[in-house]
Amino acid sequence: MRQFFAWLFLVVLMVFLVIGGFKMVHPFGEPPSAMDQYIIDNSQEQAGSNNVVAAVVFDYRGFDTLGEATVLFAAVTGVMFVLRAGGKKEET
């Protein structure tokens, strides 16, 4: 019985959250902010790049790309470190 009420509570909570979430969704087609229109208008003369995505990734949001590169670097470092340690362990 207690489990039933717990499930009921969970379902009601989920329904409320989903309905609330759908009510807060932005209207389809409208830009959520003025930022994207600004980047589309100005990337060619400010960053000199026809590819707006490249301008965003490497110029407007360069820190994000730096983080991505760091993630890749950490992944490769981890792979090399772990596998090298395993290889040495087998030798002894």
Place this chain on the structure above:
Amino acid sequence: MSKIVRTVANQLMLFVLVFGLYVIVHGHVTPGGGFQGGAVIASGVVMLIVAFGSGQIKKSLRERRLSVVESSAALLFILVAFIGIGTVFFYNFLVGSRIFGDIPPTGTNPGNIWTGGVIPLMNVAVGLKVMAGLSAAVLALALFSGGEEIE
């Protein structure tokens, strides 16, 4: 793998390299960029590993050297970002200068490779980094699962 697979992979690798370099170098004009082109070349290396076996690839491609290339590309990326620190970190200081400095006309245009400021340099750096990093990781995993030593 059989001789047919090896021959076809050998011939195909050239086209994979050319396409990957094209995607990297034209990153600021056409869709694509450093990450995508580097992933294309790394998948070509994976094709070679599948066709020839990791033991054969190990003779010509060392993970340690790939690791060095990856770290150097990361340093180049941060260095290019730091040069513009007179204004702000990641400032595009080359726009309007003589190197990659042309400014394309606003709106639709056929595209000009000599534009973009620091974006092509960063594309090349990130492309080298992704190519070397993914190849090194995949090669290390293949050598490890094959039971061979990794140096």
